Structure formats: structure tokens, C-alpha cells
Amino acid sequence: MSQTRERILTIARDLFSRHGYSSTTNADIARELGTTTAALYYHFPSKAAILDGLVAEPLAAYRRIIECLNTGPPAPPELLGAFIDLAADSRELTALIDREPGVLAAIDKRLPRAFEGMIQQVIVALAGPDPDRAAILRAHAAFAAIKHATMAAIALNHGTLDPADRAEILLAALRILQPAAGD
Amino acid sequence: MSQTRERILTIARDLFSRHGYSSTTNADIARELGTTTAALYYHFPSKAAILDGLVAEPLAAYRRIIECLNTGPPAPPELLGAFIDLAADSRELTALIDREPGVLAAIDKRLPRAFEGMIQQVIVALAGPDPDRAAILRAHAAFAAIKHATMAAIALNHGTLDPADRAEILLAALRILQPAAGD
DNA sequence: GTCTATACCCGGATAGAC
DNA sequence: GTCTATCCGGGTATAGAC
Secondary structure, three states, X not given: OOHHHHHHHHHXXXXXXXXXXXXXXXXXXXXXXXXXXXXXXXXXXXHHHHHHHHHHHHHHHHHHHHHHHHOOOOOHHHHHHHHHHHHHHOHHHHHHHHHOHHHHHHHHHHOOOHHHHHHHHHXXXXXXXXXXXXXXXXXXXXXXXXXXXXXXXXXXXXXXXXXXXXXXXXXXXXXXXXXXXOO | OOHHHHHHHHHHHHHHHHXXXXXXXXXXXXXXXXXXXXXXXXXXXXXXXXXXXHHHHHHHHHHHHHHHHHOOOOOHHHHHHHHHHHHHHOHHHHHHHHHOHHHHHHHHHHOOOHXXXXXXXXXXXXXXXOOOHHHHHHHHHHHHHHHXXXXXXXXXXXXXXOHHHHHHXXXXXXXXXXXXXXX
């Protein structure tokens, strides 16, 4: 397993997440790597292949979480906790995936509608059985809150997620899901 | 005030928000407009100028909200409500701004650090006086929840924001800001 | 205000030597 | 495994006629 290949992935992850996929050129990656663009093509058949190499694992992790939903009744605390950990583990990628439309399109080309479908399943699970529109909105709010608060926590803590922060984020997200008084 | 200019902005807003700024070409805009790319340059000096024409107003609205923070003590309900309305009014643009890194960079070139600075002020205002890290995280969570839930509500309601949905989102966001029991 | 034609550049990708 | 050199396509932008 070429360590050059790993270096390329590491560099690409950094550059893609900072400047975006389409704004990052092969030349940028090569410069950081200390070689020329042609050298990249020994390790990857295309620029898109580098992206694929990056998002494959987080996407699989995503799917693994979703599959748990089919084997039992959805439990929001565990579900939300799993997404906090996923966001923490692959923070550059999660940011990249839902920030750049082109990246989403690239994923969609391999697994059509897969990503939107997965998100939809999460929302449904968080909204609970027989949800009204308010419940759906709370689910969206909780899901977004999880992702962004986790990123913020990591940024505030030099790259790692403090367990206390994780607990705080989880509690906050669970509060979102509670119906408003009067419903 | 050329109505062609307005048509271009409308088309660009739609395409930019759907496919991203960098993935949208002048040819895409021209095709939708029913002309050639050269015609665009009679109305705008560059592609970037079209983007500027789009984000100018939402950015000003953003700034106006921020300025209220200096004229009085921050009131989370009003602040969050204002951001719900802003997100609803210019939903394509808010999505565009914080999704595409290149767009953020373009804004930054005109008003360096302005956007990040504004967000930081909002977070501080939401976190309240003398915030610990948990309060900062709750502020991030609430801010993200507002934006995404508002977008979801509009999508669920064929393009408009139902007042009942607005109220629900606001209440959910306020629940996020409450300290966890035990703090 | 819009056209045709084109200049110009840049990014991805390939060929073939070393 | 990396290089030099180059091709090719597509994207922004311009020149100048109508």
C-alpha cells in the first residue's frame, strides 16, 4: 500500500475541505506533494478517483448507521450520538459532501439518490412515528444542529471532540426534538 | 433599470443555488436567457459581478441585523426570528454563501473577514454574557438549526414559510439555548 | 442590445523517456 | 515512480459588425 497514495489522500482531504473540490486543482495537490501533476496519475486514474477514495469510508459509515434503523426501533439518542461521532471522525468530508453541489453530484453518479435517501431515512427516524410537519422540522433542526455544533466543538478544542462537549451537544439536540409546549 | 439585467440575476440565482457558482457557466445562464454569452457582458462586466449583484442585498440585511446588536442588549428570540426571516427571504443565497467556499472567498475579497466576523458576533450574542464552552456550542447549534429548519419548512410548503412553522422553529431553537439540567 | 468569431487561459489528462 | 512535453476541451472574456 503505497504511502504516496495515502499522502495524496491526506493532502487532498485538506485542500478539498479548505477550498472546495472544484476550486482545488491537480497542480495544487502536486505542489503540496512536491511533484508534478503527471505523477498523480500513477496513483489515481483521475481527479474524481481521488475524491472517491476520500468519501468511500464515511459514506459506508453513514450507511452502517442507517442500517441499524432497519434492525430495531429508532432510538434518537443513539442515532444522534452516532452522527456526532461520524461528524467528528470525518469532519472534513462531511463538510465537503454537503457543501459542494458538485461533490454531491459525483456521489450521486455512483449511487443514484443514495445520499438524499439516507438523509430522508434519518429525518423520518428522528421525527418519530406518525409525525406532523412540526416534528419533521424539529428533526431537520436537530440533525443540522448536531453536525454544526460538532464541527464548532472540534474547532474550539484543537481538533478533538471533548466528551463533555459531546454530551452537551447530544442533550441540546434531544431538547430540539421535544414537542413545543401546547402541541 | 434594464429588465434583462433582472432576468439575468433571477436566472443566475436559480442556477447558482442549484448547481453551485463555479459549476454554473456563462453559457448555462445565456441558454436560459435565450441569448449568447457575449450578451451577458453588456449587462455585467464579469461573471463575478453577477454574483456580487446577487449577494449584495442579503449581505446588507445581515449587517443590518448585526447592527441592532450594538444598539441594545441582545434578545435571542428577536435575533433568531430575524434570521429565520432572512433565511426565508433569500434562501437561495444563504444556501449558496455558506455552501461554496469560492463564494465565501469572493465576498471576503470585497469585505475581508466581514462575514466570519458577523457570524462570530451572532454566536456571541446567542451565547449570552460570560459564556462557557457549552453555551457557545448551544449557540452554534441554534444558529445552524434555524437555517436548515427554515429551508426544510419552505421546501415542504411549496416555496413559502408558514407562520406556524416559523413559530415552531423559533421555539425549537430557543430550547436549544437553554442550559442542560445540571449546569 | 445582441450577434459571430475568436483570443486566451487554465485545468485535466496522456505519451513516452528516464 | 516521477519527469518533460503536449494535447484537448471548455470556460471567461473581448473585438467588432449589425
